[in-house]
Amino acid sequence: xxxxxxFMKEDLKITDTQIEILAGVxxxxxxxxxxxxxxxxxxxxxxxxxxxxxxxFFTGALLMGLAPDYALLMAGRFVAGIxxxxxxxxxxxxxxxxxxxxxxxxxxxxxEVFNNFGILLGYVSNFxxxxxxxxxxxxxxxxxxxxxxxxxxxxxxxxxxxxxWLVMRGRIDxxxxxLQRTSDSPAEAEERLLDIKKAVGIPEGVSDAxxxxxxxxxxxxxxxxxxxxxxxxxxxxxxRPVRRMLVAGLGLMFIQQATGVDCxxxxxxxxxxxxxxxxKTNSLGASMAVGACxxxxxxxxxxxxxxxxxxxxxxxxxGGMAIFLFTLATSLHMMDRRPEGEAxxxxxxxxxxxxxxxxxxxxxxxxxxxxxxSEIYPLRLRAQAAAIGTGLNRIMSGATTMSFLSLSxxxxxxxxxxxxxxxxxxxxxxxxLFLPETMGKSLEDTVKLFGKDADDEDAAAVAAxxxxxxxxxxxxxxxx
Numbered sequence: 492x493x494x495x496x497x498f499m500k501e502d503l504k505i506t507d508t509q510i511e512i513l514a515g516v517x518x519x520x521x522x523x524x525x526x527x528x529x530x531x532x533x534x535x536x537x538x539x540x541x542x543x544x545x546x547x548f549f550t551g552a553l554l555m556g557l558a559p560d561y562a563l564l565m566a567g568r569f570v571a572g573i574x575x576x577x578x579x580x581x582x583x584x585x586x587x588x589x590x591x592x593x594x595x596x597x598x599x600x601x602x603e604v605f606n607n608f609g610i611l612l613g614y615v616s617n618f619x620x621x622x623x624x625x626x627x628x629x630x631x632x633x634x635x636x637x638x639x640x641x642x643x644x645x646x647x648x649x650x651x652x653x654x655x656w657l658v659m660r661g662r663i664d665x666x667x668x669x670l671q672r673t674s675d676s677p678a679e680a681e682e683r684l685l686d687i688k689k690a691v692g693i694p695e696g697v698s699d700a701x702x703x704x705x706x707x708x709x710x711x712x713x714x715x716x717x718x719x720x721x722x723x724x725x726x727x728x729x730x731r732p733v734r735r736m737l738v739a740g741l742g743l744m745f746i747q748q749a750t751g752v753d754c755x756x757x758x759x760x761x762x763x764x765x766x767x768x769x770x771k772t773n774s775l776g777a778s779m780a781v782g783a784c785x786x787x788x789x790x791x792x793x794x795x796x797x798x799x800x801x802x803x804x805x806x807x808x809x810g811g812m813a814i815f816l817f818t819l820a821t822s823l824h825m826m827d828r829r830p831e832g833e834a835x836x837x838x839x840x841x842x843x844x845x846x847x848x849x850x851x852x853x854x855x856x857x858x859x860x861x862x863x864x865s866e867i868y869p870l871r872l873r874a875q876a877a878a879i880g881t882g883l884n885r886i887m888s889g890a891t892t893m894s895f896l897s898l899s900x901x902x903x904x905x906x907x908x909x910x911x912x913x914x915x916x917x918x919x920x921x922x923x924l925f926l927p928e929t930m931g932k933s934l935e936d937t938v939k940l941f942g943k944d945a946d947d948e949d950a951a952a953v954a955a956x957x958x959x960x961x962x963x964x965x966x967x968x969x970x971x
Contacts, residue, residue: 524576808855
């Protein structure tokens, strides 16, 4: 969209306001996709939800690329937005549920790694198709996006289903086979299976022969929480631990987008123009550096997540973002007050600050936020809680990208980045105060960092009753 907007505006004769709505509204549409994915992933499973997302992406790319006017282009953005919501919600959840504890942070950051690789490919396609006639260039930029979903949808079918979803469905043997393939050792596979069964509501001591009956009993308990029950537990009457999880998860998702990173990605050609790069081709070429920067710095966090931890990476990233946003805003502000010939050095500082901001985001807050929010919620709430977090993330992304041009006209581009710098500084304080470390803990143990959940007590009570019943039965047989 960052490159297509330049040519679309000329071809369709649309205004800046229409452009910013078109650019940002996909994030609002993705809210509906993320909420729908929460239900779909519990109904169809994590894997088929990803296949559905790929099909939606394919359809959206075709609609946008072939749209004859603004109205149908908006319809294409709606379909693509639904796909964005599906993918952003399900990919981290699936990866966290399949990955072994030792590599969960590393593997769960992969969706963000390849998301940014896709952004880089978008910049490359913008540059490659910029020399086509105006009425074809922006269409080609959208249509090329229909190619990856074909391969992604087929590849997902070769992947295993989430073992946690399989246990929820009573498919214990299938879950065991997946865990044996995705754990570091057979002993870890059995330990993970026991943790999942406990989280679902199967008490310790129940043999595999009794698992189906136990699943039915657990299902009766879970059914009271499904649908409206889960939303009630999350939003209307959350327990203290759940409330702390929501504060941490939703706060992190808010901060990730409220710092304006999507504005830099979406409107980088305009920021580069403000920094002194005037031609369309040069600004699109420079914008490739933004995509390259995001893509090449993400592996830093990917490699360090399971060594350094989530919290240090978040704090280092948030601090760097605040500093570089302030530097970018200051240099752009000073450029406005200098003659054009004397502003070259400040333009270089602006570009360096923008790339450094993107690098700081990519090496911490970008991927780590998705990892963190996929591992802090209990199994019974994970899909819906992740959907809420993804929805908030998309709302903030839409709000920033849909308001950036209007905001920059009102308070200048420099003033906009000063505002984002203040948000980043406040976000650093929030992360320092409210986010505990989750490295090295299983998904079931991570939940306990936020306090003892009522269901832990329920599971313990069920196990105690099971043990008492077993003991009573033994005593009765002995007496007879």
